Every structure is written in structure tokens, then in C-alpha cells.
Amino acid sequence: MNNVVVYCEIEDGHVAEVSQELMTKGRGLANELGVKLEAVAIGHELEGIENQIFPYGVDTVYVADDARLAPFTTLPHTAIIVKLFQEQKPQIALMGASSIGRDLGPRVSSALHSGLTADCTSLVIGNHEDKKQGKTYENLLYQIRPAFGGNIIATIINPDCRPQMATVREGVMKKEILDPKYKGKVVKLEVAKYVSDADFAVEIIERHMEKSKVNMKAAPIVIAGGYGMGSKENFQLLFELAEVLGGEVGASRAAVDAGYVEHERQIGQTGVTVRPKLYIACGISGQIQHRAGMEESAQIIAINTDPEAPINAIADYVITGDIAEVLPKMIKYYKKNTK
Amino acid sequence: MKSFKVIVLAKQVPDTRNVGKDAMKADGTINRAALSAIFNPEDLNALEQALRIKENFPGTTVTILTMGPGRAAEIIREGMFRGADDGILLTDRAFAGSDTLATSYAISQALKKVKDYDIIIAGRQAIDGDTAQVGPQVAEKLCLPQVTYVEEVQKIESGKIFVKRRLERGVELVSCPLPMVMTVNGSAPDCRARNAKLIMKYKHAKTVTELQNSNEDYLHLYNDRPYLNIPEWTVSDIEVDHAELGLSGSPTKVKTVENVVLQAKEAKVLSPSDDDMDTLMRELIESHTIG
Ligand SMILES: Cc1cc2nc3c(=O)[nH]c(=O)nc-3n(C[C@H](O)[C@H](O)[C@H](O)COP(=O)(O)OP(=O)(O)OC[C@H]3O[C@@H](n4cnc5c(N)ncnc54)[C@H](O)[C@@H]3O)c2cc1C
Ligand SMILES: Cc1cc2nc3c(=O)[nH]c(=O)nc-3n(C[C@H](O)[C@H](O)[C@H](O)COP(=O)(O)OP(=O)(O)OC[C@H]3O[C@@H](n4cnc5c(N)ncnc54)[C@H](O)[C@@H]3O)c2cc1C
Numbered sequence: 001m002n003n004v005v006v007y008c009e010i011e012d013g014h015v016a017e018v019s020q021e022l023m024t025k026g027r028g029l030a031n032e033l034g035v036k037l038e039a040v041a042i043g044h045e046l047e048g049i050e051n052q053i054f055p056y057g058v059d060t061v062y063v064a065d066d067a068r069l070a071p072f073t074t075l076p077h078t079a080i081i082v083k084l085f086q087e088q089k090p091q092i093a094l095m096g097a098s099s100i101g102r103d104l105g106p107r108v109s110s111a112l113h114s115g116l117t118a119d120c121t122s123l124v125i126g127n128h129e130d131k132k133q134g135k136t137y138e139n140l141l142y143q144i145r146p147a148f149g150g151n152i153i154a155t156i157i158n159p160d161c162r163p164q165m166a167t168v169r170e171g172v173m174k175k176e177i178l179d180p181k182y183k184g185k186v187v188k189l190e191v192a193k194y195v196s197d198a199d200f201a202v203e204i205i206e207r208h209m210e211k212s213k214v215n216m217k218a219a220p221i222v223i224a225g226g227y228g229m230g231s232k233e234n235f236q237l238l239f240e241l242a243e244v245l246g247g248e249v250g251a252s253r254a255a256v257d258a259g260y261v262e263h264e265r266q267i268g269q270t271g272v273t274v275r276p277k278l279y280i281a282c283g284i285s286g287q288i289q290h291r292a293g294m295e296e297s298a299q300i301i302a303i304n305t306d307p308e309a310p311i312n313a314i315a316d317y318v319i320t321g322d323i324a325e326v327l328p329k330m331i332k333y334y335k336k337n338t339k
Numbered sequence: 340m341k342s343f344k345v346i347v348l349a350k351q352v353p354d355t356r357n358v359g360k361d362a363m364k365a366d367g368t369i370n371r372a373a374l375s376a377i378f379n380p381e382d383l384n385a386l387e388q389a390l391r392i393k394e395n396f397p398g399t400t401v402t403i404l405t406m407g408p409g410r411a412a413e414i415i416r417e418g419m420f421r422g423a424d425d426g427i428l429l430t431d432r433a434f435a436g437s438d439t440l441a442t443s444y445a446i447s448q449a450l451k452k453v454k455d456y457d458i459i460i461a462g463r464q465a466i467d468g469d470t471a472q473v474g475p476q477v478a479e480k481l482c483l484p485q486v487t488y489v490e491e492v493q494k495i496e497s498g499k500i501f502v503k504r505r506l507e508r509g510v511e512l513v514s515c516p517l518p519m520v521m522t523v524n525g526s527a528p529d530c531r532a533r534n535a536k537l538i539m540k541y542k543h544a545k546t547v548t549e550l551q552n553s554n555e556d557y558l559h560l561y562n563d564r565p566y567l568n569i570p571e572w573t574v575s576d577i578e579v580d581h582a583e584l585g586l587s588g589s590p591t592k593v594k595t596v597e598n599v600v601l602q603a604k605e606a607k608v609l610s611p612s613d614d615d616m617d618t619l620m621r622e623l624i625e626s627h628t629i630g
Contacts, residue, residue, distance in 0.1 A: 071511075074475075074485055099506040103487045106472035110440060110479035115590030118470035128594065142594070147469050149355030153597045161590035201484045202515045205501070209509035221629060245629050278628045299628055301619075302606075312606060317619060321611035329611060333620040338630055 003036040003060075004029050005090040005163070007081065008053065009100050010043045010070070011209070015052045017217070018096035018170035023056035025123060025173040026094055032125050033139055035091070036060065040084065042077050044070035050186050057178035059185070066191040068200060071207060072100050075199040078107045083194050085112060090163045092141050094123075097167035105167050115158035116165040117143035121172055121292075128157055141166065150269050150288040171217050171273035171293075214248060214264055221247030222276045224267055224294070227254035228283020228304065229323060235260050237327040238282060244331055250274065250294075252284045268293035282323045286311025303327070342398030343457040343495070343517075345389045348446060348477065349382035349403050349418065351411040352467045378414045381462030383530035385523040388492055389460050390422045390531065396495070400424045402453070406434060406446055412546045415569055419541040420533040425566065427453070428546050431573040433581065438589035439468070443476035445584060448577045450481060458500065459520040463488060474522035486513055486521045491528075546571040 006026045009016035023039060030037040036059040041049050046065045053061050064080050081104070085093065093108075095101035097119045109116035122144040128137040141164040143156045158164040216222055223245070225238045238249045250267040251260065267274055269289040279297035284290060286302070286309055294300070295314055302315035303326050312318045319326055353374040386403070393399040403418040403426035405411045415426030429449050437445065450456060459481075461474035471487075478485035486502055493501040493512070504511045505524050515521075543557055546569045550561065561567050574584065582588060609615040624630040 073513075074487075078479075099488060102471050103475060103485070106439065106470075106475035107479045107485065109472070110443060110476040113440065113590065115438060115440065116470075116472060117591055118472060143591075148353075148467055149469070151355060151598065155594040155596075156591050157594045158590050159592065202486060202513055204511055204513050206512040207509065208511075209506075211508075278623070299623075307608075315606045318606045318608045319611060319615075319619075320608065325611045326616070329613065329616040330620065333613075333617045334624075334629070336617070337620050337624055 002089060002091040002162075003038050004033070004092045005038040005040060005085075005088070005094070006058075007093070007095045007101070007104070008039050008041045008049075008061075009072070009096055009098060010041060010046070010049065013045065013049070015041070015049070016096060016098070016170075017175070018098055018101075018168070020056060021170070021173040021175040022094045022096065022168060023053065023058060024175045024178075025168070026092075027057035027178055029092060029123065029125060029141070030057075033091070038062065038088070038090065040064075040081065042069050042080055043072075044068075050184070054182045054184045055177045055180050056175070057182055060187060061184060062187045062189055064189040064191050064194065066195075068195075069191070071204060072104075073200070073202050073204065074103055074107060075201060076195045077104055078111065079196070079199050080189065080191075080194040081108050082111045084189070085163060093163040093165045095165070095167050097169040101167045105165060109165050112161075112163070114161040114163055114165055115156075116167070117145055117156045117158070118167055120145045120166045120168050121153075123166060123168070128159060130159065140164070146269070146292060150292050169273060171275070174275075216248045216250050216265065216267070216272055216274050219248035219274070220276055221245050221278045221280070222250045222267070222274050222294070222297070223247050223280045223282065224250035224252065224284060225255050225260065225282045225323075226252040226284030226290075227258060228285070229255060229260060230283070232260045234323065237323065241280075241327055241331055244334055247276070247278075252287075252290050255284075281311050281315070282327065284311055285309050286314070341495075342396050342400075343392060344455055345392055345399060345401045345458045345460060346450065346453060346456045347382065347386050347389045347401060347403050347418065347423065348459065348461040348473070349386065349405050349414055350379045350462075350465045351376050351405065351407050351414045352379045352465050353377075355466050376410065376413070378417050379462055379465045381464055381466075381523060381525050382414075383462075384525055384527040385460040385462045386418055386421060386423065387528055387530040388489065388521075388523050389458075392458065392492060392495070393422065402426060404429065404446065404449060404453070406430070406442065406449075409546065409548050412549060412569055412571075416541055416544050417533075419544060420538045421531055422534065422537065426569055428569060428571045429573075429577075430571060433574045433584050436586035436589060437584070438591040439470050439472040439476055440590060441584055441586075441588035443473050443480055444588060445577075445579070446473070447477050447480035448579050449572060450477070452572075452577050457517045459483070459518070461520065461522045463522045463524050471522070474520060478520035481520070484515050484519050486515050486519065488524045489521045490524055490526055541567070543567055544569055 008019040038060045042064045269292040275296040300315045301317040302311040406429040464471035490505045491503040
């Protein structure tokens with residue numbers, strides 16, 4: 001009763017990154033609250049899926065396996081989650097702020113009349129005093145999220161309705177295997193009890209999923225270029241530096257919009273979130289929406305001709321200069337010092 | 340050929356994308372007065388999809404429904420200038436403090452009064468609240484199927500709509516029976532520009548409240564040209580349970596809000612000189628950050 005539950009997104013038999021990250025976060029929250037961590041896996045051919053889930057410290061996984069449940073469509077997944085939550089009454093439910101979670105989450109929250117906080121960047125347990133009603137709430141989930149185009153950060157709480165639901169984007173929480181041998185239990189759901197034929201109103205006629213070529217999130221070093229790179233050709237300098245240092249190339253939205261590099265490299269509020277050991281921002285001004293995707297990097301180097309560029313305020317090293325001069329020198333002196 | 344009744348859900352939002360230097364006050368808080376109020380960008384993409392349906396199916400009507408303060412009537416006129424037939428402003432103090440659940444409740448109750456709709460089109464996300472929740476929640480409240488992240492309506496036949504969806508890592512073509520709710524992505528085609536003839540036709544369109552505050556010279560127009568009257572609905576015009584509205588109908592509460600203020604940390608400032616570059620690379624190698 002009143003556990004923490006994570007909805008697992010599954011694509012081609014694999015639990016999505018964001019769900020793995022949320023299970024790690026969920027385990028932490030469950031420990032703090034002294035409750036169990038549960039997960040829900042909905043799809044098809046899910047034999048053995050629990051082996052990908054238990055290592056994150058999941059105590060119970062609910063599995064709904066049916067050919068009609070994959071790929072994801074809104075109504076049947078909603079129907080299963082809604083009924084399951086009514087039965088199990090979790091206190092906290094987490095989903096990815098992905099194309100799946102942001103389609104499913106609001107629908108589930110509406111059906112259960114529970115609040116949903118979108119796109120959280122941090123989740124912590126805390127108390128709340130409602131002075132007007134003279135009431136104190138213990139162990140609520142503080143759901144912290146940017147709004148207003150990233151210009152404000154709000155702490156949202158959900159005092160009275162359960163579950164407290166939140167979505168979180170991929171790359172925001174850290175994933176960590178708790179114990180490769182952790183054993184929980186599998187509860188198979190009888191799908192026919194949860195969904196009706198009417199839930200299959202929307203039909204997928206065709207589907208093209210692109211396998212991502214770039215993996216910025218796993219890269220220890222990210223070298224990102226902005227509009228200040230000036231051209232697609234200049235971006236080659238970044239690829240060269242990435243090659244020498246062993247990193248990936250990222251970009252600001254202005255660079256992507258200018259066509260310097262493909263969209264999947266965009267970092268920031270509407271791109272991916274990265275937290276590498278080293279982030280090198282080249283010709284990036286550092287607007288709030290960009291910083292949202294990189295400010296937790298362990299070390300930041302900013303290369304910018306403008307000594308007042310906002311990015312400098314969060315940098316560990318500020319190099320005031322032209323990328324065309326700085327980048328070749330970085331390559332040169334890296335090579336010299338590693339010989 | 341069949342025609343449809345299309346409703347576009349549109350929100351007037353502060354232009355959070357153009358938060359310039361004057362938009363931040365000295366104390367680091369947002370100077371809302373310096374932000375202009377605009378038609379939520381993705382709602383314009385939604386409107387364009389609606390107008391395309393109207394073109395392809397003559398007789399189709401496009402109605403803009405917006406919930407907000409009195410001035411939100413501006414975006415209804417804006418929509419009319421681009422081809423919408425009419426609009427409804429849902430406005431009442433009782434809606435203040437609504438979270439997405441209370442917002443979608445109010446909107447869905449207004450839609451129940453509209454009745455007979457075939458297609459409800461929302462934007463994916465509003466740029467102020469930034470949640471992307473209202474569309475799917477309206478769908479749930481009306482017990483309708485939903486299709487999110489639509490980029491293109493391909494066809495409507497035999498009571499089904501066929502659309503292309505843009506997902507994070509791919510594209511889907513789906514069919515959905517009518518009536519339905521869809522949310523449209525920013526990657527969908529931009530909205531057409533205002534049309535000069537429509538500006539002439541609708542520039543005096545007003546809500547009752549606006550009319551009361553306006554120049555009397557025009558008053559005769561509103562009896563002769565009923566399309567100039569923008570209906571304004573308050574809670575008393577729709578059937579509602581008051582407990583579901585505004586703050587009391589909102590499970591989520593904003594506990595605190597912080598404005599983002601840049602905090603400078605101690606940075607090492609370097610020049611592009613050979614010496615500085617050499618030192619930098621050595622430091623990074625020694626600290627095992629690279630290498
Ligand atoms: C700092 C802050 C944080 C917030 N966080 C949350 C939160 O996490 N969860 C939550 O439930 N609420 C939250 N809210 C409340 C939320 O912003 C409001 O409920 C808002 O009215 C609707 O949400 P949205 O702007 O996110 O719209 P979205 O859900 O992003 O809008 C999607 C689409 O719905 C339609 N739509 C939305 N509003 C209207 C309208 N008024 N009239 C017509 N069509 C509309 C439009 O087509 C729009 O494109 C927050 C508010 C603030 C100030
Ligand atoms: C809702 C919303 C979501 C957004 N999401 C994102 C997002 O996910 N990611 C993102 O990045 N942005 C996002 N943005 C856009 C963001 O606001 C900025 O517009 C964008 O980050 C600016 O990119 P930039 O720094 O590359 O360009 P600019 O702001 O144009 O900055 C270019 C910089 O390069 C410097 N420069 C110029 N020439 C040189 C040179 N030769 N050598 C060195 N430096 C030079 C300049 O001094 C300047 O600082 C979003 C905006 C909105 C409204």
C-alpha cells in the first residue's frame with residue numbers, strides 16, 4: 001500500500017533510459033518514505049522483462065502482456081494504469097516526460113483526479129504547512145520544475161490527491177543499478193480485466209522509429225557549438241576536437257536552426273540534458289533554455305568573444321576569444337601534453 | 340462532401356521566448372508588463388490544421404475557444420483575421436488559480452455546451468505553463484480518443500481521421516474515429532498570415548464587455564452584423580461544479596516560485612595565448628578531466 005511506482009516505457013523489448021533513471025530516483029524516494037518501489041511494464045513479449053527492472057531495486061513489477069499493447073497507444077495503457085492505481089493506491093507515480101509519458105500522464109491524472117507536475121528537474125520529500133487551514137502535511141513530494149520558458153523555477157505540491165504524479169525528462173535523473181541480483185516479485189495482470197475493445201479506437205497504420213546515432217548522454221566530454229560558430233564548416237573543428245578528446249558534439253538551438261548540425265544534437269530545454277565531466281561551450285551565449293540542459297556538467301569551459309556572455313557566469317574556465325583561434329590551439333596543446 | 344465542426348483551443352500567453360534585458364527587473368524578478376501577450380505559438384499551428392480541414396471540406400466551421408481574462412478576446416480576433424469563423428471567450432474570476440486539471444475541466448464543460456463538435460484541436464504545449472497537459476485532459480474529460488503531436492492531417496474518410504504524428508525518435512501514421520481531440524506540434528506547418536479582407540470584416544468584433552467600454556458610434560453595427568459579437572461565457576453560462584474550479588479544483592499547488600537569477604561562480608579567465616592554452620590543457624589532463 002502507498003508505494004512509489006514507475007511506469008516503464010518499453011521499446012523493442014528494452015526498458016527506456018528515462019524509466020531506468022526514474023527507477024533509481026524512485027528507489028531513493030521509497031527508501032526515504034520507508035515503502036516499496038513498484039514498476040509497471042505494459043507491452044508485448046515481455047518474458048523476462050523483470051530482469052531489466054529488478055536490478056534498480058524494484059520490489060514488485062506488474063506486467064500486462066498482450067499483442068495489442070505494443071507499440072504504445074494511449075487508451076489501453078491509460079485504462080490499465082488507472083485501474084491498477086485505483087487498486088494499489090500508490091502515493092507517488094513517476095513517468096518519463098517523453099512523447100509517451102506526456103501523452104499518458106495527463107490522461108491518467110484526469111481520470112484519477114490527481115495532480116500531475118510536468119517536466120520536473122528535481123524531486124524531494126518535504127513537509128508543508130498550510131497556515132490558512134492550520135494543517136501540516138508530512139512527507140509530501142516537492143516537485144520542482146522550470147516554467148515560464150525556463151525563467152522561473154516552481155516548487156509544486158499535491159497535498160490532498162493521490163497519487164502525486166510527476167513526469168521527468170530523460171537525462172535529468174541519474175541511473176544506477178542498486179544490486180544486479182535484487183529480487184522482486186512479478187505480478188501478471190489479466191489484460192482482459194483492464195481493457196475493453198473500445199480502448200483500441202486509435203490504430204497505428206505505419207511507424208518509423210529512428211535509432212539514435214549520437215549518444216551525448218553517455219559521453220564524458222561534450223563539445224557544443226552555438227550560433228557563434230558561424231558556419232557548418234567551422235563545426236568541423238568541434239568534431240576534430242571531439243575526436244581527439246573522446247567526446248561528442250552538441251549544439252545550441254540557434255546552431256541547429258541555422259542548419260550547422262542535426263537536431264538530435266541539440267542540448268537544452270527542448271533538446272537533451274547532459275551532465276558530462278567536461279562541457280566546452282563554443283560560441284554559445286548561454287540563454288536559460290540552453291543552460292537547462294548542461295548546467296550540471298562537472299566542469300564547464302566557455303569560449304566566447306564576448307567577455308560578458310551569460311554562459312561565463314556558470315563556467316569554470318572562461319576563454320575570451322575567437323573559436324577559430326582557440327579550438328586549433330586546444331587540439332595542438334592537448335596533443336603536445338599527452339605525448 | 341461532409342463538413343465538420345472544428346474547435347481550436349487557444350491560449351493567450353506572455354511572450355516568454357523574448358525575455359530581453361528589460362523583462363528582468365533589477366531584483367531578478369520577471370517584469371510581466373514588459374512581455375507582450377501573444378497567441379500561443381503551437382496554437383497557431385493548431386489553427387492552421389483546422390483551416391486546412393475547412394479548405395478541404397467546404398461548409399466546415401472553425402471556432403476558437405479560449406479561457407482567460409477579458410483581453411484574451413484579442414486572440415479570437417487574431418484567429419478570425421486568419422480564417423476562423425467565430426470564437427468563444429470563457430472568462431470568470433472563478434477560474435483564477437486553475438492548474439491543468441481545473442483548466443481542462445472548465446474547457447470541457449464549455450465544449451459540452453458547444454456540442455456537436457467533430458474535431459477539437461489544441462496546441463501541444465503553452466509556452467508559459469509549459470506542461471502540455473491540457474489537450475489530453477480535455478480528451479479524457481469528454482471521453483474522447485486523443486492523438487498528440489500531430490504534424491499533418493492526411494485525410495478524413497468514413498468517420499475516421501488519418502494523421503501523421505512526430506515523436507521524439509520517429510514518426511507514426513495513425514487513424515482515429517471522430518469525434519476526437521488532437522494536439523499539434525510546433526514542427527507542423529506555420530499558420531497562414533492574416534488576410535486583409537478578413538481584417539476589414541472582423542476588426543470591430545467584440546465581446547459584450549469590450550462593447551460596453553467602446554465608442555458608441557459603432558453600436559449599430561452589432562445588430563446588423565451578428566458575427567461581430569464574440570460570445571463571452573462565465574461560470575453561469577456553463578454547467579459546473581464549483582468545487583472543481585480554480586484553486587479548489589486544482590490538486591497541484593504552487594508552493595514557492597523562484598526567479599532564475601544568474602549566480603556568478605569564480606571562473607578562471609584565460610586568453611587565447613599559447614601560454615594560457617598550454618596551461619589549460621595541462622590542468623585538465625592533470626585533473627583527469629580529459630586524457
Ligand atoms: C509556475 C507554474 C507552474 C505550473 N506547473 C503546473 C504543473 O506542473 N501541473 C499543472 O497541472 N499545472 C501547472 N501550472 C498551472 C498551468 O500553467 C495552468 O493550469 C494553465 O492554465 C494551463 O497549463 P499550460 O499553460 O501548461 O497549458 P498546456 O497544457 O501546455 O497547453 C496545451 C494546450 O491546451 C490548450 N490550452 C491550455 N490552456 C488553455 C486556455 N486557457 N484556453 C484555451 N486553450 C488552452 C492550448 O491549445 C494549449 O496549446 C503551473 C502554473 C505556474 C504558474
Ligand atoms: C521555449 C524555448 C525553448 C528553447 N530551447 C532551447 C534548447 O533546448 N537549447 C538551446 O540551446 N536553446 C533553446 N532555446 C533558444 C535559446 O533561447 C537561445 O536562443 C539559444 O540558445 C541561443 O543560441 P546561441 O547561444 O548559439 O546563439 P546566440 O545567442 O546568437 O549566441 C552566439 C554567441 O556566440 C558568440 N560568438 C560569436 N562569434 C564568435 C566567435 N567567432 N568566437 C566565439 N564566440 C563567438 C557571441 O558572443 C554570442 O555569445 C529555446 C528557446 C525557447 C523560447
